[in-house]
């Protein structure tokens with residue numbers, strides 16, 4: 259290996275080592291809150307795991323997203339992680355809200371904050387129903 263080739267390889271290796279922690283840090287910071295991560299999956303409503311979505315108020319959690327049937331042909335999909343400090347959310351069909359199990363924040367079906375301490379809305383995803391297949395995507 260020639261001297262200039264050695265220096266070139268060394269430079270790329272050093273840059274990779276130097277920047278790797280920063281790149282990993284970026285991916286971790288956005289993963290927890292469901293903000294900006296591409297989402298695209300399909301739920302087959304007749305599958306056993308998704309039967310809850312055959313009834314109004316039923317919900318299913320997949321890939322960090324809570325999918326809820328709000329009426330016969332209407333579904334909403336919101337990030338399942340609280341924007342306050344990352345608590346786990348669940349859908350309370352009695353009150354029609356997403357509720358955090360840690361500090362009790364409440365979110366509407368549009369993702370907006372109804373009760374704090376959270377101050378940032380949840381990420382909302384698109385849903386498209388085709389027959390018995392429900393696509394959830396960002």
Ligand code: FES
Pocket residue numbers: 340341342343344345358359360361362363374375376
């Ligand atoms: S983590 Fe959800 S309200 Fe604090």
